[in-house]
Amino acid sequence: MALDPVEMRSSLGRNLTYGMLDHLGKQIVTGAFEDTPFPTEAELSKQLGVSRSVTREAVKMLTAKGLLSARPRQGTLVQPAASWNLFDADVLRWLLDRKFSIELLAQFNQLRSAIEPAAAALAAQAADADGIAAIDAGYARMVAAEAGEDDTLAADIAFHLAILRASANPFFAQFRDVVATALQTSIRFTNRIKGRTADLEAHRAVKTAIETHDSQAAHRAMATIIGDVMTLIADNPSLGASAEAD
Known part of the structure; x- marks a missing residue:
């Protein structure tokens, strides 16, 4: 009624x-x-x-x-x-109110693959002490989350957003809402398969590369994280149907 x-x-x-x-x-x-x-x-x-x-x-x-x-x-x-x-936070949220879409999830991560490895490489070159500290704090939250002492989703997002900010490129920083939304969607999807939110070793590799100012290694390590998600999406298309039923 x-x-x-x-x-x-x-x-x-x-x-x-x-x-x-x-x-x-x-x-x-x-x-x-x-x-x-x-x-x-x-x-x-x-x-x-x-x-x-x-x-x-x-x-x-x-x-x-x-x-x-x-x-x-x-x-x-x-x-x-x-x-x-599509870069508006409200529009992104409304899009996700529709039925779950494997295609949308793949598109989110295709965009991430174009943004985040480049941002990580820039962060390795340009991050100041505050930027490094924020990345380190984000990673520490992820470690704590694995022990049940923090929110896994919030910790993972904090790590990735810290890298965008540490790139010192304001255009990358403006992608924070898209990246946060893509991560929320990706993490829920990967949880269905792996039962956990993040590979700590893979994220530590990104952090270490940025801290040691190795831009190529930072780019490669971040690309590996997103590539693993893309592989999971490609290998598990049927999970879209189960997500719609939730």
Whole structure:
């Protein structure tokens, strides 16, 4: 049964604009408007029990993310997936609200393979004391996580993001949301196969190469980590179906 406007407004949470953004973004990405015109601002305000200003701001934010476009005499239209900003953290999260996709997982890791080995090589050349310390701290968290003393997912992500920052290249650092999302998805997938989140020895090899300023070894070690994930994806395509059922 559909929620009435009062119930719907309550479901959006305390921040009505972001709640509406999240609600509509999920609907768009999961195909709710494939065969239905996107509602007008007046219709949305009535359906969701919010003001026109809240609606207008949420629609503006969705437009900035590439999900919507406003055209004279045509109203607000849902844009094709090719127009979506896939580097936006919200869009990435909404994509993962759809059914699990082995193809999407492979695409995430293809992007990682183009970014992270290069970032590791740069970190070996450019990382300062703070950057090295952050990488070391990330690895220490991974070790602690193996002993049940930290969160395995958060620790692994912290290690990889520290390397992006240590590269001293602001463009690599801007990929943090994509890399974090790709890692979350990859780790859940690999857990189904290996029963653990990370190969500590492989990650230590990256850390050591960066600390000793060996850029080639850092590139190679990071490429090996991501290559192992790509091999698991290629060798276990049927796990996509089991993930959909979860």
